[in-house]
Amino acid sequence: MRHKLNLDGLLGSLPLFRNLDAGQLSELAGSCREVRVPRHGHVFRRGDAAPGLYVVAVGQIKLALPSLHGNPEKVVEFFGPGQAFGEAVMFLDRPYLVDAQALEDTLLILLGKKDIFAAIDRDPSFARRMLAGLSMRLHSLVQDIETVNLQNAQQRVIGYLLNRPREGNLTRFAVNKNLIASKLGLSPATLSRALQRLSEAALISVAGPEVVIHDVQALQLRFAAG
Amino acid sequence: MRHKLNLDGLLGSLPLFRNLDAGQLSELAGSCREVRVPRHGHVFRRGDAAPGLYVVAVGQIKLALPSLHGNPEKVVEFFGPGQAFGEAVMFLDRPYLVDAQALEDTLLILLGKKDIFAAIDRDPSFARRMLAGLSMRLHSLVQDIETVNLQNAQQRVIGYLLNRPREGNLTRFAVNKNLIASKLGLSPATLSRALQRLSEAALISVAGPEVVIHDVQALQLRFAAG
């Protein structure tokens, strides 16, 4: 009982489900499933069929293209609490293209295909929200393509740092640097060297996962110049 | 009058609008606008606001990330008759990220944001179709990311050839090779050399935009092996 209340609250707090009415919300909450995944466990793998849409309750998930002929895998995106993933494939009848793996012990909410479709049919504003969500995803993939195709290592790193949420002039890597490197389409060695050069130029200071940004303007300048 | 009938027919033939009822269809058709774009003309540019969704009636459009600090532009996708583009940005209130340019004299149908939203609100199955369309787009962007990050020049070209519609063992490049190269994330020189090597290996023959595929199996093998 208490449990269900938690779910209502959790779902209700997500942008996707905001202003569903209470009835719709608790119907969704009632029909969803909890999925627990240990650190390093897979939620799904490329080729699996899509049962629905996952919402991260606690923990962290990475989506990645599995390695191909010996190349390392390519990280596509990270998802933390409150974020949803796996929606796109639901609307096509296709298997997943990517692997989903937990970076820490993670609790997920699985909303079944059927229920999502029902919500769409019942509430056009939910459909719109869903469309906005997919559009957002599309938008950020196009930006990733831009990053990988039009920017060098230095620029990718600067762009990443500048787009991170900042508290004052401090930001941090939420996951280890190997994964950041993969997301940016770089080798770990190259990421390390790029950070080092920026440190030498006194633009940032790096201490483990913490990065202090000393000079945003100068970084932006270097971003634009190459 | 005749004109309207053409539009009805055109729209009705698109997957997106199939099984809208006649009333909805002609309402959509009534409120849309025709847009003529000459070869090399721009439909919109990065930074422009999105008025709605474009459908290609005749001609061909390319979507591309404009050049950044002297790099060449990066082609994202091509669209031919019956295909829709520019939908994603409509659902966010964001400007376009890409340029849309006509590769030939082109006739487009512009469906206004308002009308699309109205159709979504009225007909959940339209919403679903829209969702499927965006999902499809997402799917193919992820595949592009895979291509660029996990495959070498040779594999990208093979992959592209094998995924082209084929009549018998003949396929053709719908646009010039510079643009294909950009779509694949290669320089024109590299694409030319990759095609040459495949020709030398007697796997294909290239004559201008026409490509004969001599040995699909061998190509697939080479695709998998690197």
Added chain:
DNA sequence: CGAAAGTTTGAGTTGCTTCAACCGCGGTGG
């Protein structure tokens, strides 16, 4: 038919990768 655009080819360059050694730190078990 001449100019412009597209394509191929060769030669030289390069930014990033790979490979491998090394460091530091946190956890584990003797």
Added chain:
DNA sequence: CCACCGCGGTTGAAGCAACTCAAACTTTCG
């Protein structure tokens, strides 16, 4: 309590795939 292991990260050296640049050639278009 300390030795050991293993993972994440850094650093150096060497290699390479693809790029750039530039010239020759071909096709397209006005």
